[in-house]
Amino acid sequence: MKAKVHVMLKNGVLDPQGEAVRHALGALGFDGVEGVRQGKVIELDLSETDPAKAESQVREMCEKLLANTVIESYSVELT
């Protein structure tokens, strides 16, 4: 099955890249963008077919490597 991992900076951690994107959008005339947060999406192709097992494997991958939980939060989506 496939898993999609979303990694975002935690709330409260300043996101300088998101801020730069927000400024650039303003410069392009897109008014009213009050906040931008930038993160990343990681897609995984898994041989596991059991959704519960797949989710627990991916969560372990997030804790150990895919996210740095000091500054980032993650969510896992299975398809």
Add this chain to the structure above:
Amino acid sequence: MKAAVIVFPGSNCDRDMAVALRQAGADVTMVWHKDADLPKVDIVAVPGGFSFGDYLRCGAIAAQSPICKAVVSHANAGGYVLGVCNGFQVLTETGLLPGALMRNAGLKFVCKTVGLNVTTTESSFTEGYKTGQVINVPIAHHDGNYFADEETLVRLRGEDRIAFTYAENPNGSVADIAGVLSDNRRVLGMMPHPERAVDEGHGGTDGQALFRGLAGILADA
């Protein structure tokens, strides 16, 4: 003093680090990241550079390399570890040091010599300085914006573990932090490059005291 310098694909300050350690009297061995064992050494230096192209996060892939398990064991057994720049990022990713290094607040790569306040002399790395002394050391990084949560900052301050702060914050680091120590004070991570300030030809020699301090402590070890 016996020292190992770890080399990752993308390390580019490894030889500078070796030169600085040798100048202080160390017997230096270069160790490739795929090795699972360290030679018997007193200190391990994790150098600057762009290990694994900074993929995923700076230092994240390097922290999973075979040699890093050995570096963690060395530290847990009371061994000394110095991580500079990318090496600092690697040490936070291994969990040996608290906090994380994020993209510079100004989003630009910053390459210049900066003033550092020596905030504690209570470590082998910093005992050659005077508390409050300002030293000039180069920085060269894109992701040096130190972050730690409030609870961690309180602990770092309470335990006198902030080794260096920037005289003028170049990257948005919380509390101007440029370098931190582990709880046993034997692991130091710092974004500035002391190994680039050990020769008159570098434009300054303020980094020498750090390596000499270590050599003094570890001479007979």
